[in-house]
Amino acid sequence: MPSLDRLQTTFLTSAPGLRQAPRDEVAEIAFAGRSNAGKSSVLNCISGNKRMAKVSKTPGRTQLLNFFDVVVPGEDTTHGRIVDLPGYGYAKAGKQAQAQWQRAVNDYLNRRDNLTAVVLVMDIRHPNQAFDKELIQWANDSELPIRILLNKMDKLGFGKAQNALRQLTAEYRSHPLFTAQIFSALKTTGRAELIDYALEQFCAR
Ligand code: GDP
Numbered sequence: 001m002p003s004l005d006r007l008q009t010t011f012l013t014s015a016p017g018l019r020q021a022p023r024d025e026v027a028e029i030a031f032a033g034r035s036n037a038g039k040s041s042v043l044n045c046i047s048g049n050k051r052m053a054k055v056s057k058t059p060g061r062t063q064l065l066n067f068f069d070v071v072v073p074g075e076d077t078t079h080g081r082i083v084d085l086p087g088y089g090y091a092k093a094g095k096q097a098q099a100q101w102q103r104a105v106n107d108y109l110n111r112r113d114n115l116t117a118v119v120l121v122m123d124i125r126h127p128n129q130a131f132d133k134e135l136i137q138w139a140n141d142s143e144l145p146i147r148i149l150l151n152k153m154d155k156l157g158f159g160k161a162q163n164a165l166r167q168l169t170a171e172y173r174s175h176p177l178f179t180a181q182i183f184s185a186l187k188t189t190g191r192a193e194l195i196d197y198a199l200e201q202f203c204a205r
Helices: 039-046 052-057 095-111 130-141 158-171 191-204
Strands: 008-015 028-033 065-071 078-084 115-123 146-151 178-182
Touching: 028 039, 028 095, 028 191, 039 052, 039 078, 039 115, 039 146, 039 191, 065 095, 078 191, 095 115, 115 130, 115 191, 130 146, 130 178, 146 158, 146 191, 158 178, 178 191
Parallel strands: 028 078, 028 115, 115 146, 146 178
Antiparallel strands: 008 065, 065 078
């Protein structure tokens, strides 16, 4: 598999829950993160489709599971999918709405057979918060690969960013499928590494 600069993505569908999700025929990588950690910016950064994040930010779609096909140039078939999960901790959302999409996310994570890996986006200045820890623990218990993006590294110096990465990696040393990297959606730092990871995970399935 050649290295790619960008992933070619096309919007497939949005679903309020697992029942409305497309058939589970190709490998999926789910993107999760606290609202404002930069998940949409990360998706935009790795996608050749400038509108990718826009789709997910469309009012009414922010609380849905958004599915994107990933196509590799020169191959006719869909290579895999990226699934943009609703950001958690969105303060303006009512309790009922939050409960509804948390159920959708939980269902998706626990019951989606073609789920291959999770990418969890964090703000490097506020990493490893309660829900992050829960998701990391869950991935470990489920034997599912999880990749942490310490995003917005441009807000810290290189040394501090490396320290944050070291600290997090040390904390989850005992999790065999845990990996982490620094990232900046703004500066595109770490983009090639993330794309390689995604392609590897698609192929591993
Ligand atoms: P989401 O809610 O997780 O989808 O987050 P967004 O992608 O909407 O980003 C939230 C805010 O963080 C926006 O103002 C972005 O411009 C900003 N942001 C996202 N990624 C980066 C980054 O790598 N560096 C910096 N400095 N700002 C970022």
